[in-house]
Amino acid sequence: MSSSHAMPLISIDGVTKTYAGITALDDVGLTIGAGEAVCLAGENGSGKSTLIKILAGVERPDRGRIGFAGVEQGPLNPRLSAAAGVMVIFQDFSLFPNLSVAENIAFSASLASHRRLFRRSPVRKLALATLNRVGVDLDPDAPVETLSVAHKQLVAICRALACDARLIIMDEPTTALTEREVRVLLDIIRRLKADGVAVLFVSHKLAEVLEVCEKVVVLRNGRKVIEGPAAEFDAASLTRHMTGRDVAETPPDPVPADAPVLLQVRNLTKAGAFEDVTFGLRAGEVLGISGLLGSGRTSLAKALFGLVLPDGGIMTVGDHSVPLGDPLAAARAGIGYVPEDRLTEGLFLMQSILRNVGVGRLDAHSSAGMLDFAALGRDATDWLRRLSVKAPDSAAPVRSLSGGNQQRVVLARWLARNPRLLVLNGPSVGVDVGSKADIHGIIRDLSRRGLGVIVISDDLPELLATCHRILVMKAGRITGEVAGRETTEADLAHRLAS
């Protein structure tokens, strides 16, 4: 064990990976020592997930060497990596929706133990112990498919923790977590480090990165641009290395005093999810909604778009009341919705990028049944350009895009429809700082043009940077309202937690 300083736990050297013409990784080298927390930073599509998949044995590099504890490895596969103590929390969680929480948590550990028989009680015990360690209260027997995105993420974290790992790789583990869970996770990482477990951490939330990591590695376009101790970086310098430019957030312009009321929600209620929700939104206003896990934000957001049928309440856009529980009517009324889980709810993964954007504009570009493909394409390309989607070929399937670019594709689809009101559920989930600022810029621009925007987010700086007003939800009720200009991150965090 004492040799851990001399011999790194993981050494990567000259790893290159290309996908059908795209170079995702180009000659990347990296070492991780035992008990060390390394941050992998970089813009969307810079190759972070690809590197992780290679370490996990899911993808094979075209070139390059990988060593575990000084021993050079042949071609890896997930089983070999797992046997070497590499556990991954994947960006998309990679859970089993049909299995219980307990089984999902214990799955990797059971596989690693090479046991042939399966018994429930040890599985439950292990799961409960791990859940306790993370401090989450989840029914271990609930099927994972019934969980919210945040809870799924916690289960994925627990699964990795339940194994005797030597390296835990976390690919954006905090995207769906609220402040409180993130705290707990960071604590766990500290404890893991103390136990000699190494952590490779990917996140776009720079503050948390700098808080727990010793070393920072920055990728840009598949190349390593810099590597150094975390102490030498601050958020601004890190951003500069990732994007090659300075990114500044500016607060939103004030809403014009004469802006008409766009959306009125009165007494919207859904048993078990939210209760008696009343608020208004003016044209050009950006309204933030925040709350802890399970506070009912997502249900409320879906209800606004008709994806959830409320038990009662009234919703009007402009002068017209919108029928509840009907997404088509909501869309007709000019409401758009960007879902939080873009992979399953937002995107048609196997279809082209163009089609993914264009699908919202089919009616606008068809006459007498005929679709004007040229116009549809121009329209979509235009929006892709305006949102600076990094794609080699807009005819390529959208699944080949990085997470952040995928998110922009979903945004582009709705923006192309020219909505009056946009509900953004986690608009910058998994989006890098540069793009995030771009998206915030887009939101600002939309509000300037008189759109109403509702932003549901856990990212407090994001809320502060984009919103005129922020509603705080607790246990399904709106418990407070603050003006974006008049509050600070600490104050908001306090309101949420209390």
Next chain:
Amino acid sequence: AAQDKKDIATVVKIAGIQWFNRMEEGVKKFAADTGNNAYLVGPAQADPQQQVALLEDLIAKGVNALAVVPMSPEALEPVLGRAQAAGIAVVTHEAASQQNTSYDLEAFKNEDFGANLMEQLATCMGGEGEYAVFVGSLTSQTHNQWVDGAIAYQKEKYPKMTLVGDKNETFDDQQKAYDKAQEVLRAFPNIKGMQGSASTDVAGIGLAIEERGLADKTCVFGTSLPSIAGQYLESGAVDGIGFWDPAVAGYVMNKLAVMVMNGETVTDGMDLGQPGYEKIKLDGKVIYGQAWVNVNKANMAEYPF
């Protein structure tokens, strides 16, 4: 001479089943006897459209004569019409309603054959009691004619017998016949007789009867072959079967085809030189033989197929 060697394709409802394998023996015998290129083909699935497709291909291939056992006579009218228009001799079997054929060969009148089975069933039942009837499919014309003939005969001759239930459909499947027979036995506990139509019907019925130990209390008759129903005839679960020898029918069909090609005509009372067809009856285009065979435990050894 070489040009006298004719291509005669016998096209059956479905290839491979016992019945048509036996028919193939007759066709081969005809080929051996006469030196013609006679052979038997059939689709892999029991579907009239598959038979149509096969016939289309044979016409395109340019055979000299077609001897057809239609799956569904109506469906074949257009294609057989095309065959005749192309100068191909066409004869059929088991399709008394067929229009586009030179001759249709019937081993017997279907209604008579049904009545013949009923006569045996009634005798066995002592002229009274409940009975049920089975057909391979409700869409099969011959099966329905047999059963209708039998029912009409019973109504006239044996008024004390009663038909229970509807025509039971077995989809030409022995397992289904077995299931249906069980169901009939449960629903009508007093049943004494059953008459089958598809060759697998009596085998399925026989198994159900045997398992319930009712061989002595019930009478089962139907169309089948000794190779299919043999073990139940032996155990007494099936009391008798009737059929006509498909080999002979196949032979006669091919002979008719050659006669048509040679421009010969068939006349009433003619002897076609094969057992059961020594003195045929001609009704329009339909040729009737007296070619049915009744088989029971005693004489089954004489029919090894």
Next chain:
Amino acid sequence: MRNLNLAALVASPEARLAVIAVVVFAVMSALSPDRFLSVQNLTSMAFQFPEFAILSLAMLLTMLTGGIDLSVVGIANLSAIVAALLLTAFAGPEATGGAAVLWLAVALLAALAVGAVAGLFNGVAIAVFGLPPILATLGSGLIFTGIAVALTGGSALMGFPGVVAFLGNGTVLGVPAPLILFALLAAGMAWLLGRTAFGLRVQMYGANPLAARFAAMDVTGLLIRVYLLSGMLGALAGMVVMSRANSAKADYGSSYLLLAVLIAVLGGVNPYGGYGRVIGVVLAVLTMQFLSSGLNMLGVSNFARELIWGGLLIFVMIVNTRLVYRPRAAAKPGPSA
């Protein structure tokens, strides 16, 4: 739109299928040149395949949404029987001229209406009540066939005016009428799928039904229309069968169901939805017909044909997945949910 270069052309599954179709045609021609290549045989083939080819189009459409229509043959027969009932009741074999044509048109419309209603039934069961398509159409297929049997007592209906035969047996300028009908339908389907918003929606829905809902697509209406169209295609196939058989019966074409599924799959349609092209289905139909007629010419047992068929399907799939890198077309795309 991108330029189609040669490499891209050969990279598409349809192009490989075209190669296979040509190879099969060449092999059959070589094995029995005088018979297979005869005008007789070529026209005969052109008369044969439209029946099941139309059903394959219906299969393509429903499979694109990730569904399937196992009731098409039932619909075909039920529609044909309704048409036949009308024809036999109002225009017997004696009917000629304008009256006969008129009644044929009425019968055709009636058949299409029956197909539409049956398809609507499927669509509502699937889209509104949420039944899995495979079971909904398995069940409804039994019902349609059952009604057809009940309407006719199981026997065939016949005695139509002479014009009825035209649809399945006639020619226009030497081209078989059923082939023309199929060509029109195929072209229409290609247009529908490739050039209309409806077609694009069908493909998008098949790719990810949940995302379609989140994109404010009218998925209920879409599915209903898909099955309605499928039912109407079934009705048209039924009319062709009726015309070619000059009769209608509840059990015609029972072997076409599996055949239509096989052809769609061979034609490159992803049975889990989202991908499928008309040209692929047409090529698969042709391959199938060349193979089938060719083997009949050669006197090969029809059972060996089944064997070759299954083998061909798997061979094509291996070529498709081995030759080109294609991301796994899984039923549920990647992530945890």
Next chain:
Amino acid sequence: MRHVDFSRNETLVALVILAFCAAATLADPAFLSMPTLTDLLRGGIVLGIFAVAALLVLISGGIDVSFTAIAAVSMYSTAMALNTFAPGVPWGVAFALGMTIGAGLGCINAVFIAGFGLPTLIVTLGTLSMFRGFMLAFIGQKQITTLPSGMREFGRMMMIRGTNPDGSFYSLPLAFAFLVGAVVLTWVILHRTMLGRQVFAMGGSLESARRVGVNVKGAQFFVYIYVGALAGLAGVIHASMTRVANPFDLVGLELSVIAAVVLGGARLAGGYGTLTGTLLGVALIVLVRNSLIVFGIPSTWQSVAVGVLILIGTGLPAWQAKRAAARAA
């Protein structure tokens, strides 16, 4: 915590079965009797074994339509081989041979599915016609009515025998024990071994299973070979019970079997399904198929009745699930 859950397929199918039996008893009081029970159980043996096999494949995330062809080939070649080479061997040998042939054919499926990574539906659609075509073209087409003595003997072995009041017999064949055995073994594999859990995991998400290190290929090989062996078993049992090896039998049942399994709550998308539900689904289909005469439904309407039942049987749970999803937040 959960009470009777009316949104579960199992509950709904059980209720439909109870309602059906109640109605049948009203129509004919003799319906509730030993012969009815044994007839139905007997009718469910082959279908039940098939359903267990189909369930396993569905859970693993695949779909298999070739198992009926595997059963037919195993059944026919076993009867043929034994008649030719060893007509006198005990029935155990016939079973072993049939299951081996079935496993071998299942292995062919596995090679295409696991080895080449082809979609399961397409592979099994192809092998369905390949297996059947091969048997009919090269092994034989004639039905074998004189089975090897072992199989004949097995067909006459009964677990339960009894006499009805009217003197006729009722009986339950020993083959039923094999259904029970198949169910128990499959349950143990699915719920008490890691292999079984991995099969579930694959059905839940194949990609995730691969990522966490499940030996996906190995598990797929297991699934298709096991299913092949079960199909072989079902084939030999079918021949023994009907006393004939007819190569045209069995093929065509596959969709009804899958329908029964889905009726019982398994999902075509994979990852979900219970043996209880599967057996209930089979029970319902067998019950309906074999009880229509009691209700006096004319033959012409019987297929309509079965169709309506499939629609109701799948429609109720589907509708429930849809409403539950609409209610959920």
